[in-house]
Amino acid sequence: MNDPHVPSLKTRPASLADVAAMAGVSTGTVSRTLSRPEMISEETRERVMRAVEQLGYVANGAARALAMRRSHTIGAVVLKFGSSNFSQVVEGLESEVARKGYTLLLSAPVPDGKTEFAALAAMLARGVDAIALLGFEGLEETRGILARYPVPYAHLWANPASGGHCIGLDEARNGQIALAHAADLGHTRIGLIWGQVEGPLRYRSRQRLQGVMAAAQERGVTIVHESCVHTEHGFEQGLQAAEKVLASGTGITAILCASDYLAVGAMRGLQQNGIRVPDDISVISFNDNDFSAYVNPPLTTVHLPIRQVGMKAGHYLLSRLGENMGPDGYALDVSLKARGSSAPATASPTPAAIAGAPRTKRG
Amino acid sequence: MNDPHVPSLKTRPASLADVAAMAGVSTGTVSRTLSRPEMISEETRERVMRAVEQLGYVANGAARALAMRRSHTIGAVVLKFGSSNFSQVVEGLESEVARKGYTLLLSAPVPDGKTEFAALAAMLARGVDAIALLGFEGLEETRGILARYPVPYAHLWANPASGGHCIGLDEARNGQIALAHAADLGHTRIGLIWGQVEGPLRYRSRQRLQGVMAAAQERGVTIVHESCVHTEHGFEQGLQAAEKVLASGTGITAILCASDYLAVGAMRGLQQNGIRVPDDISVISFNDNDFSAYVNPPLTTVHLPIRQVGMKAGHYLLSRLGENMGPDGYALDVSLKARGSSAPATASPTPAAIAGAPRTKRG
Numbered sequence: 001m002n003d004p005h006v007p008s009l010k011t012r013p014a015s016l017a018d019v020a021a022m023a024g025v026s027t028g029t030v031s032r033t034l035s036r037p038e039m040i041s042e043e044t045r046e047r048v049m050r051a052v053e054q055l056g057y058v059a060n061g062a063a064r065a066l067a068m069r070r071s072h073t074i075g076a077v078v079l080k081f082g083s084s085n086f087s088q089v090v091e092g093l094e095s096e097v098a099r100k101g102y103t104l105l106l107s108a109p110v111p112d113g114k115t116e117f118a119a120l121a122a123m124l125a126r127g128v129d130a131i132a133l134l135g136f137e138g139l140e141e142t143r144g145i146l147a148r149y150p151v152p153y154a155h156l157w158a159n160p161a162s163g164g165h166c167i168g169l170d171e172a173r174n175g176q177i178a179l180a181h182a183a184d185l186g187h188t189r190i191g192l193i194w195g196q197v198e199g200p201l202r203y204r205s206r207q208r209l210q211g212v213m214a215a216a217q218e219r220g221v222t223i224v225h226e227s228c229v230h231t232e233h234g235f236e237q238g239l240q241a242a243e244k245v246l247a248s249g250t251g252i253t254a255i256l257c258a259s260d261y262l263a264v265g266a267m268r269g270l271q272q273n274g275i276r277v278p279d280d281i282s283v284i285s286f287n288d289n290d291f292s293a294y295v296n297p298p299l300t301t302v303h304l305p306i307r308q309v310g311m312k313a314g315h316y317l318l319s320r321l322g323e324n325m326g327p328d329g330y331a332l333d334v335s336l337k338a339r340g341s342s343a344p345a346t347a348s349p350t351p352a353a354i355a356g357a358p359r360t361k362r363g
Numbered sequence: 364m365n366d367p368h369v370p371s372l373k374t375r376p377a378s379l380a381d382v383a384a385m386a387g388v389s390t391g392t393v394s395r396t397l398s399r400p401e402m403i404s405e406e407t408r409e410r411v412m413r414a415v416e417q418l419g420y421v422a423n424g425a426a427r428a429l430a431m432r433r434s435h436t437i438g439a440v441v442l443k444f445g446s447s448n449f450s451q452v453v454e455g456l457e458s459e460v461a462r463k464g465y466t467l468l469l470s471a472p473v474p475d476g477k478t479e480f481a482a483l484a485a486m487l488a489r490g491v492d493a494i495a496l497l498g499f500e501g502l503e504e505t506r507g508i509l510a511r512y513p514v515p516y517a518h519l520w521a522n523p524a525s526g527g528h529c530i531g532l533d534e535a536r537n538g539q540i541a542l543a544h545a546a547d548l549g550h551t552r553i554g555l556i557w558g559q560v561e562g563p564l565r566y567r568s569r570q571r572l573q574g575v576m577a578a579a580q581e582r583g584v585t586i587v588h589e590s591c592v593h594t595e596h597g598f599e600q601g602l603q604a605a606e607k608v609l610a611s612g613t614g615i616t617a618i619l620c621a622s623d624y625l626a627v628g629a630m631r632g633l634q635q636n637g638i639r640v641p642d643d644i645s646v647i648s649f650n651d652n653d654f655s656a657y658v659n660p661p662l663t664t665v666h667l668p669i670r671q672v673g674m675k676a677g678h679y680l681l682s683r684l685g686e687n688m689g690p691d692g693y694a695l696d697v698s699l700k701a702r703g704s705s706a707p708a709t710a711s712p713t714p715a716a717i718a719g720a721p722r723t724k725r726g
Binding site: 014018021022024050051054055073080087088090091094095098101103104105106107108109114118119121122123125126144148235236238239261264265267268271290291293294295296298 | 377381384385387413414417418436443450451453454457458461464466467468469470471472477481482484485486488489507511598599601602624627628630631634653654656657658659661
C-alpha cells in the first residue's frame with residue numbers, strides 16, 4: 001500500500017491521559033488499575049475500565065501497534081431519497097459499532113451525480129477505518145474512489161448474491177411473498193404503486209418487481225398495466241398514485257405498494273374517494289415500518305429486517321478490522337404480516353371500485 | 364487552556380495531497396488551480412475546488428493556523444428513548460454542518476445513568492470541534508464532563524429561555540395551542556395520553572403539560588384526572604393508554620396526546636373498541652410527523668419544526684467556531700394543523716364514549 005494518494009490516518013489512538021481524563025482520575029490510577037486492579041476500589045476500577053473500553057484504549061505490545069493505525073471511526077455515507085428507512089439502518093449500524101468503542105461518522109448527501117461522490121471521497125479522506133455505503137453499488141465512480149483507499153467497505157441494501165460485503169435481501173423473493181399473499185386471497189387483477197426502476201441505483205426496486213411479475217405469471221394473476229404507477233417513495237406520492245390507479249378504472253381488487261410510505265398514502269387516497277380498504281380494494285406492501293401496525297386499517301406488509309441490515313453491516317466491517325465479533329447472528333428474516341388492509345377478493349367488486357373515478361373528479 | 368486533561372486534537376487538517384487525491388490530479392495541479400486558476404481547464408478547476416471545499420482545505424496564513432486546530436467534525440450524542448424525533452433532528456444537524464464541510468460524529472447511547480455519560484466523554488475525547496447533545500441538559504454529570512473540554516456545545520430540544528446554546532421550543536406555549544383548539548371546538552372534559560414528567564430529563568414533557576393545564580383553567584376546561592395516562596412515547600403505548608382511558612369511563616370527548624406516536628396508537632385503540640374518531644372522541648397531538656397527515660382520520664396536531672431544531676443547532680455551533688454562516692434564518696415556527704381527528708364536541712356523546720368499557724373486556 002504505497003499509493004501516495006492514500007492519506008495517513010488522521011486520528012491518534014487513545015492515550016493513558018485520555019483514559020484518565022474520561023474517568024476523572026490521575027494517570028497513575030489508570031496504570032495501577034490496569035496492572036494491579038486489586039489495589040483499586042471497585043467504583044474507581046469500574047470507571048477506569050469503562051473509559052478504557054469506550055476509548056478503545058490498548059495498553060501495549062502488538063495490539064497497540066495495530067490500534068495505532070486506527071481512528072476507531074466507521075464512516076457511513078447514505079444517500080437521501082425521499083422517505084426511506086435510512087435512519088433505521090444508520091441506527092442499527094451505530095449501535096453495532098458502538099459495542100466495540102467505534103464511533104460513526106455520518107454523511108447524508110442529496111444525490112445529484114456529483115455531491116454524493118465528493119461526500120464519499122471526503123469521508124475516506126478523513127481516515128475512517130472502514131466505510132458503509134447506501135446507494136453507491138455498481139457505479140464506476142464508486143469503484144474508482146474506493147480503489148484509492150484500502151479500507152474495508154460494505155454496501156447496505158445491496159444484492160447479497162454479489163458477496164459478503166453486500167448486505168441486503170433477496171428482493172425477488174420479497175416480491176414473490178407479497179404476490180403469493182394476494183393470490184392466496186383470490187385476487188386475479190392487481191395494480192401497482194411502485195418506486196422508479198430505471199437506472200443503476202434502482203436494483204432493489206427492479207428485483208422486487210421482477211419477483212412480483214414472475215410469481216404473478218406462475219399464479220395466473222394479471223398485473224394490470226394501466227393500473228401501475230411508478231413514483232418516488234413518500235406518503236403524498238402514494239396518495240396521488242392511488243388517485244391515478246382509481247382513474248384507470250380497470251376493476252382491480254388489490255394494489256401492491258413498494259413501501260409502507262406509499263401504502264399509507266395510497267390507503268388515504270382510496271378512502272377519501274369512498275373506496276373501502278380492504279372491502280373494495282386490498283392494499284399489500286413492504287417494510288413493516290413502526291407505524292404500519294397502527295394505521296387504519298392496519299397494513300398488511302412484508303416485514304423487512306431494516307435495522308438488522310445496519311447491524312449486520314457493522315458486524316461485517318468490524319470483523320474485517322480484526323475485532324473479535326463472534327458469529328454473525330443477523331439472519332435477515334423476512335415474513336409476511338397479514339393485517340387488516342388485505343382480505344379475500346370479493347366476487348363482484350363494488351361499483352366504486354370498478355368505475356374507479358376519483359370522487360374529487362366527480363364533484 | 365492549559366488543562367492537561369484536554370487531549371490534543373486527533374485529526375489533522377487536510378493537506379494539498381489530500382485535495383489532489385480526492386480530485387484525482389497531481390499536487391502541482393492543485394497548487395496551480397489555487398494560484399493561477401486561469402491556467403486550468405474549467406472541468407479540472409471545478410473538481411479541485413470541490414475537493415478544497417469538501418475537505419475544508421485552507422491554503423496558508425492565519426486561516427490555516429486556525430484550521431490546523433480543527434478536526435472538522437461535530438459530535439452529536441443523542442439519547443434513545445422509545446419512539447422519538449431524534450433521527451430527524453440528526454438529519455437537520457448533519458445537513459447544516461455539511462454545508463461547511465464538517466462531518467457529524469454520531470453516538471446514540473441507550474441511557475442508563477452511566478452509558479450516556481461515558482458516550483459523551485468518549486465523543487469529546489475524540490477531539491470534535493463542537494458538540495450537540497440531546498437529553499443531557501441540566502445534569503451535574505453533563506456539566507462536569509463539558510467543563511473538561513473547551514469546545515462549543517448546544518443542547519437540542521432544551522429550554523430556549525436558558526440561553527442561545529439551548530435550541531428548542533417554548534413548550535408551555537405549545538401546550539396552550541393544543542388546549543385552545545380543543546376549547547374552541549367546545550370540548551369541556553378532556554383526557555390526556557402523555558409522556559413521563561418526573562426527573563431531570565423530562566423538562567419538555569413537564570412544561571408542555573403545564574401549558575395545557577394553565578390554558579385549561581383559563582378556558583374552563585376540565586382535565587379529568589382518571590382519564591390521564593402517563594407512559595413512554597410509542598405507537599403500542601398509545602394504543603394501550605387509550606384502552607385505559609376508555610376503561611376510566613368518565614365521559615370525556617377529547618384526548619390530548621403528547622406525540623403523534625401516542626396519538627396514532629391511541630386512535631387505533633379507540634377504533635378497535637368501536638369508538639369513532641372524531642365523532643365520539645377527538646384526538647389532538649404534537650409533532651406533525653411525516654405520517655400524520657395520511658393516517659385515517661388525518662391527525663390534528665401542533666406542527667413542531669423538528670428538523671429545523673437540528674439545523675439551527677448546526678448553525679449556532681458553526682457560528683461559534685467562527686464560520687461565516689450568515690444570519691440564523693431558523694425561526695422555529697409552531698402552528699396548529701387542524702385535520703380530521705378533531706371536531707366540535709357532540710352535545711351528547713354516544714353511549715360507547717360514555718360507558719367507556721373497552722370492547723375487548725366486554726366479550
